[in-house]
Amino acid sequence: MSQETNRPSWVIEQSLNWRRFTCCGDQDLFPFKCHACGYALVLCYECETLYTDLHDLSARRFPAHDEYSCPQCGTDFDSDFMRSSRGRMTFQEWHDAGLDHLLIDRPFSELCEMLSGSAAQIAGFLRRGMRSTAGTRITEFRNLAESIAVHFHAAAYFRDEGYNVAQSQTLSAAMDWHSKIPDSNDQAYALLGITDATIP
Numbered sequence: 001m002s003q004e005t006n007r008p009s010w011v012i013e014q015s016l017n018w019r020r021f022t023c024c025g026d027q028d029l030f031p032f033k034c035h036a037c038g039y040a041l042v043l044c045y046e047c048e049t050l051y052t053d054l055h056d057l058s059a060r061r062f063p064a065h066d067e068y069s070c071p072q073c074g075t076d077f078d079s080d081f082m083r084s085s086r087g088r089m090t091f092q093e094w095h096d097a098g099l100d101h102l103l104i105d106r107p108f109s110e111l112c113e114m115l116s117g118s119a120a121q122i123a124g125f126l127r128r129g130m131r132s133t134a135g136t137r138i139t140e141f142r143n144l145a146e147s148i149a150v151h152f153h154a155a156a157y158f159r160d161e162g163y164n165v166a167q168s169q170t171l172s173a174a175m176d177w178h179s180k181i182p183d184s185n186d187q188a189y190a191l192l193g194i195t196d197a198t199i200p
Helices: 091-096 108-125 133-149 155-168 171-179 186-197
Strands: 030-033 040-044 048-049
Touching: 040 091, 040 108, 108 133, 108 171, 108 186, 133 186, 155 171, 171 186
Parallel strands: none
Antiparallel strands: 030 040, 040 048
């Protein structure tokens, strides 16, 4: 992995070479660490496969959602571990674990394109009133947006504005406001705020 200054702040799905993970053919990968011992893991949240040894990707577990625990130390994961900052793993931690072979080097411009595409998909669902469908795709969008927010000076502002607009107006009105934001990156962070308010 190159030391590109504009890479995400921690290892995310888009950082992984998804071809190495062969669980279901429609992999949605969530890399994270045990908050207690720092052990590195990857969950495919499409098929609920937990890769329990990233040096041997044939080692897998298929826990029910409320039965996730660390295969190394046995600590139970938080119920919201996919949103918790405690499980985020830096690139240095990933490197120290000897896992660079699972990474793919993506240009920052490609990450921005992915962010815009994911935001457009979520926005389309919300405009059509498909909130539950948007909820099934929100993890990837949130993780990507949060991991590269440091590279956008207005990210926090637009996220706060989106949240406030969604709290004070209807979802339809919030989406109309969102659509008038000219910059696609600012739109993405405004949408992130809207989803903070409307999708648990």
